[in-house]
Amino acid sequence: MGTGMNPLKKIVILGGGTSGWIAASMLAAHFKRERCEIELIESDEISSVGVGESTIPPVVRLINRLGIDEAEFIRETQACYKLGIKFVDWRTKNQSYFHPYGALGKRIDAQDFYQCWLKATMAGEQYDLQDFSPCAVMAAQERFFPPMQAMNTPIGGASYAVHLDAKLVAAYLRRYAEARGVVRSEGNCVQVLRKDNGFIDALELSDGRSIHGDFFIDCSGFSAQLVEKALGVEFEDWSSYLPCDRAIVVKTQVAGSRMPYTTATARKSGWAWRIPLRNGTGHGYVYSSQFCTDAEAKNTLLKHLDAPRISEPRVIQFATGRRAELWKDNCLALGLSGGFIEPLESTAIHLIARGMDFFLRFFPDVECEPSLRREYNRRMHADYEEVRDFILLHYCTSERDDSEFWRWCKTLVLPESLRERIELFKGHGILREDNDELFRASSWQSVFEGMGIRPLKYSPHVDNLDYGRISKTLKLARSAIFNMVKTLPLHDTYLEEHYGAAAESPTALPLNSGD
Numbered sequence: 001m002g003t004g005m006n007p008l009k010k011i012v013i014l015g016g017g018t019s020g021w022i023a024a025s026m027l028a029a030h031f032k033r034e035r036c037e038i039e040l041i042e043s044d045e046i047s048s049v050g051v052g053e054s055t056i057p058p059v060v061r062l063i064n065r066l067g068i069d070e071a072e073f074i075r076e077t078q079a080c081y082k083l084g085i086k087f088v089d090w091r092t093k094n095q096s097y098f099h100p101y102g103a104l105g106k107r108i109d110a111q112d113f114y115q116c117w118l119k120a121t122m123a124g125e126q127y128d129l130q131d132f133s134p135c136a137v138m139a140a141q142e143r144f145f146p147p148m149q150a151m152n153t154p155i156g157g158a159s160y161a162v163h164l165d166a167k168l169v170a171a172y173l174r175r176y177a178e179a180r181g182v183v184r185s186e187g188n189c190v191q192v193l194r195k196d197n198g199f200i201d202a203l204e205l206s207d208g209r210s211i212h213g214d215f216f217i218d219c220s221g222f223s224a225q226l227v228e229k230a231l232g233v234e235f236e237d238w239s240s241y242l243p244c245d246r247a248i249v250v251k252t253q254v255a256g257s258r259m260p261y262t263t264a265t266a267r268k269s270g271w272a273w274r275i276p277l278r279n280g281t282g283h284g285y286v287y288s289s290q291f292c293t294d295a296e297a298k299n300t301l302l303k304h305l306d307a308p309r310i311s312e313p314r315v316i317q318f319a320t321g322r323r324a325e326l327w328k329d330n331c332l333a334l335g336l337s338g339g340f341i342e343p344l345e346s347t348a349i350h351l352i353a354r355g356m357d358f359f360l361r362f363f364p365d366v367e368c369e370p371s372l373r374r375e376y377n378r379r380m381h382a383d384y385e386e387v388r389d390f391i392l393l394h395y396c397t398s399e400r401d402d403s404e405f406w407r408w409c410k411t412l413v414l415p416e417s418l419r420e421r422i423e424l425f426k427g428h429g430i431l432r433e434d435n436d437e438l439f440r441a442s443s444w445q446s447v448f449e450g451m452g453i454r455p456l457k458y459s460p461h462v463d464n465l466d467y468g469r470i471s472k473t474l475k476l477a478r479s480a481i482f483n484m485v486k487t488l489p490l491h492d493t494y495l496e497e498h499y500g501a502a503a504e505s506p507t508a509l510p511l512n513s514g515d
């Protein structure tokens with residue numbers, strides 16, 4: 001007797017950037033080749049974006065889930081560890097704060113740590129919130145040690161992500177996926193053939209070949225060949241919230257020690273990143289073309305470099321927003337074809353893996369039931385909105401008014417979702433925290449505190465605890481973290497001891513080249 005199932009026998013991925021190879025790797029790890037054939041088409045003539053060096057901790061979990069040896073991955077992608085992001089000049093000029101990963105304090109007798117800290121602060125005690133984050137303390141001392149090897153110690157709650165070379169990641173995952181049966185075809189997709197019901201039937205390549213499939217994943221980058229050009233799915237523009245629409249990027253030789261964090265410095269018309277890698281340092285200036293020309297942006301970027309350049313500055317244009325449907329018919333939009341939000345919190349690669357996680361959770365047969373698609377779109381839309389709101393929080397709370405760009409930020413009309421979050425927090429320090437949320441309370445608390453926003457009152461539950469107990473626990477916890485971190489290896493030393501000497505940086509370009 002038939003099961004009524006009509007399984008997908010072939011999935012075609014268009015594009016071999018980070019999203020294409022993440023999709024191929026996750027599918028290859030999930031399916032036996034005989035169950036579902038996977039073919040990836042990419043064109044050597046069309047280059048991938050090739051940026052995307054900073055990640056968040058779930059990316060490390062993805063590597064582990066794929067069964068990839070983390071040490072080998074780190075070595076081959078010239079990666080460094082990342083404990084969080086240092087935000088410089090965001091609230092006001094000459095003021096900085098840290099957004100760490102992992103734990104931010106531990107509960108005190110079942111009471112929420114942040115609330116206990118808040119009560120102590122309101123009582124006049126001088127505790128810096130980040131003194132209770134193992135990652136923030138390690139970052140300040142430029143030290144690193146894997147927390148899973150120190151689980152029952154004061155740094156046990158730490159977490160980490162990596163800084164990596166995006167091109168090397170795509171190459172690594174290509175080897176991984178091909179070894180597990182994914183077929184890569186070189187070719188330029190020039191036409192999309194549709195079935196009577198509108199579903200995609202095949203991709204026609206410039207050499208005349210037609211690649212048929214039951215399901216298609218659009219990883220073709222900003223050009224969105226399938227989801228936009230063929231299926232006409234609308235792009236929801238979020239530039240009224242986030243006006244940055246360009247980045248100028250460059251790589252330099254390594255300068256000094258490699259800090260185990262990304263630096264994001266607010267500048268006149270946007271912000272600049274600094275990302276340490278083993279084979280160089282990635283720099284970029286994200287700006288709004290409404291307030292800054294490309295030439296000005298280039299000047300700003302080059303003026304702040306701290307080491308000789310090893311690549312030419314390159315301008316990348318982008319649109320902020322996401323597709324009205326990320327899954328339409330038998331096509332999924334993944335990576336830049338699905339949407340993009342500026343990389344302030346390094347979330348794009350994570351959203352790719354998340355898109356594949358939900359796809360595997362709601363995996364269809366050839367019918368692609370509308371209810372599955374609706375649920376997928378609902379979940380992914382919630383993720384995109386959460387990222388948008390979290391990024392927006394950095395801008396809308398800034399006190400800067402020293403340029404047209406920052407004055408414009410003061411006129412921002414916030415989405416209702418963020419407005420409500422801020423109100424809720426300002427009252428009693430309450431944060432919504434659903435199971436699936438991307439950023440945990442500690443992330444929101446760190447940014448709120450860094451931007452000078454503290455709740456008016458602490459939660460009344462904390463009064464159940466003896467204040468002496470809170471005060472003593474905070475004192476002990478702070479010194480336990482600090483004293484342990486002092487004994488850990490410097491990040492650079494840890495990298496060298498575990499991964500050997502870094503690859504030589506390429507030769508510096510002459511100063512006048514491309515300037």
Ligand SMILES: Cc1cc2nc3c(=O)[nH]c(=O)nc-3n(C[C@H](O)[C@H](O)[C@H](O)COP(=O)(O)OP(=O)(O)OC[C@H]3O[C@@H](n4cnc5c(N)ncnc54)[C@H](O)[C@@H]3O)c2cc1C
Pocket residue numbers: 014015016017018019020041042043044045046047048049050051052053054055166187188189190219220221222223225247284316318334335336337343346347348349350
């Ligand atoms: C300025 C900037 C900074 C970023 N920083 C970060 C960061 O710090 N952290 C992070 O997680 N993410 C970051 N990202 C995002 C990250 O770069 C992307 O999410 C990631 O690279 C995925 O890109 P993609 O694979 O979707 O597209 P792309 O890299 O553009 O790849 C597109 C692929 O499609 C192929 N293709 C296109 N058209 C055709 C065709 N007609 N026929 C055949 N093949 C075709 C191309 O050959 C290419 O292989 C950043 C992005 C930008 C723009």
